[in-house]
Amino acid sequence: MTSATLVTAFRDRWIAADRAGRLALADDTQQLDYPALHAAVGGLAGRLRAAGVRRGDRVALALPRSARMAVALLATMAAGACPCPLEPRLGPEETQRRYRLARLGWTLLEAGQADDPSLAHVPPERRLDLDALPEAAPHWDDGLGPDDASFLLFTSGSSGKPKGVLQNHRGMWANASGVIAHTALGPADRLLVVMPLYHTNGVNNQLLAPLLAGASVHLAARFRADEMPALMARVRPTIFTGVPTMYSRMLGERFDADALAGLRLLRCGSAPITEELHRRIEAHFGRALVNSYGLSEATCTSTINPPLRRKIGSVGTPLAGQSVFLQAADGSRVDGPGREGEVCVAGPVLMSGYLVEDGDGEPQSPGEVLHSGDLGRFDEDGYLFITGRLKDVIIRGGENLSPKLIEEALVEVPGVADCCVVGRADADLGEVPVAFVVRRPGAEAVQPAALSAAVAARLSRIHQPADYRFVDALPENAVGKVDRKRLAQQLAAGG
Template structure:
């Protein structure tokens, strides 16, 4: 079992248990021995439930020992584990489950009533406590090519699709991040990001557990609470998106310093050099910017904590290969020139579930992002081919909002684009063409979207146009709409 991420974690936890190390300090103190035993017990419970290798198991839980242990227990039993968003509507969860063939779901006792509904009748659902078994179960035959983790993304189509990751991909990502950051048992991570986000699991559970570090688990991000943890509990590092740090700034005392804090990590969304410098000045430590996609497990480039370069996303992690290509001709970009970022290596996903889309061509993941290397091998993002809007680190599909708006009786045509936002990085703005005789009711349209989609999908603005601009092939010209916003 040594070449599965489950085997790596179990062996590491045994070593750290022998050394008396603590895995979780808040909200409760959990030693590495207790964590390992709880994962073993959940693995035994899943095995007794009939969960076998290759099956997909969903987990809905807050950040807790039980939720984390159930997740890794399912993986250790051979299942493909998936943290699901606790705020998901049951109908949306049913669609995700159908797309990926998920048949088993475990839910924290405090949330289970919301998911015991007819829409989820096709799922076998149990509360967390009912799944925990006795003793231990380990699928010893697990290897790098077995499925380990499932993540959901909507991409540019607005429909759910599963990103399928194998054990070898998780190992590759973890080794690269450990090498770049030097995480060790002396480290303590303040964990504020959601577990259904790839970073929340891969870099903020797997990496610190492999390193023997300890975790402070903050179930939901609130700037005041995060700062109180920094003041009181002595984390050595924290990971977030630009919006998280921007929202913490007003709550900091001028000149305040946190003696144990070594650096802050940042990714999942673009950050301006001005905000980067502001965050470093306020916290008094380096802000380490990284870059990655769920389709390549999590992280592909990262700034070294002791040698970061503002305005870049860092250098390529060990075990991965990243090159720039002309997105039209597929020719390699000239040295120092701009090109589409493409990634290859063991960290790539096995593929999408529920989609015929295939961004991996000839072994290379086409990211849709444009970049340029400097002479020292640091990569900078120069633009984005794709239209996905990144709001505070969360990917928003314009098509999902457009699909909903198009069902409103007053709307004849619509297009949603991202607009720069000082707090969130980007926010959606909708341009609509109204039917004859209709007038723009912006508040009413926002309420209409809010009735079916999560709060993050509600456009910051809705503007009316007589006609949407089109390009040479008749497609809506999103670039022109962005220019209109800029003007």
């Protein structure tokens, strides 16, 4: 693996002759071509250095989502430091916990955020106002090594308090290179980005990889389904990435065919998608949907469906430069198609480690192999299929049940928009499955009998949910994943 970093690659490539005048980064208020982006990032990096930021420092970015925020993130990396974007509306208690856990030394903000109560604990001398930094010469840190910290983010917290994940330059380089090769990402591509910039997908796959490949990135201010037709018409992207809930909400919107004419790739990731929803999305947009799989702990993406050879239900094939394999409960490797095991990842994409509560701010290494906690199987062509979560398995009378299999049966019922199956304690059987079901508008006739019949047609008797709860919507966490833990807590509390 080369010792090059994205910082040195950006420094050299963005001012290459073939990028002169080509759009690099935009939002609804500004556009930067590649030479302008080079000047903006290098210039801000120099001013950050003049303000006291040094290699290895961890810098909180308390900035509104915009091209300016993206420049600040890139400039923090170019200064040799490690950016940590903060989620909006995080709250004082969680914000302070993250500062303690991550040993965040600086906070980059705008003048209008001076009175943000979440940042009241940050000393004035550790606040850096983007508009009041000292003038300085541009800077690009060419001494960064592969193991140096490059990006700090926090998991969605679906299984407890959000964990601090420290990524490194080796992983970022490997991920970007793998995504570019697997998806043929290049200068002709325009990405419309609605994913958050405190999320690994939004940063690694939709900002860093495109800017390495010479593509252009348009950052939308937010995601609202009813605004997407106009946004697609204005940006005319070749690539759009969303999570299943985003796509589901866009199914009710009408998109002009001309706005989608250049769209070559719809990507879906960050959460499981049912085959039924997958097919509805493809029919609605008239484009193939490419599903992918990855974890923040492995930088971002480990498998993607090849764009011209996607398989519905699969998350694709492994990216070059990393190893994705299955492991049995006894630690042995699972070989051969159709056999289930825990999905494991090895190679240069692995994180430096988790930050430990009450620790010294240094990462706890994952070792040479990352255990995902996801169950999966490979088919005869090497495509990975995710079959469930180890921790989500419902143990009914000693039998392991996959919630995902039950959910796949339920969403095939006409009138079912979405569902989530979780376990409920049972005095006799230990656990039983309970299904939370969202009906489509006007589908009140969908009743438990029809749902039970659908499960019985596909699965054994032990998979039958003990109860059905009809809800208006399923709870989601900050990145749009169904919050399975919250539903389980609701059941445990008698709700």
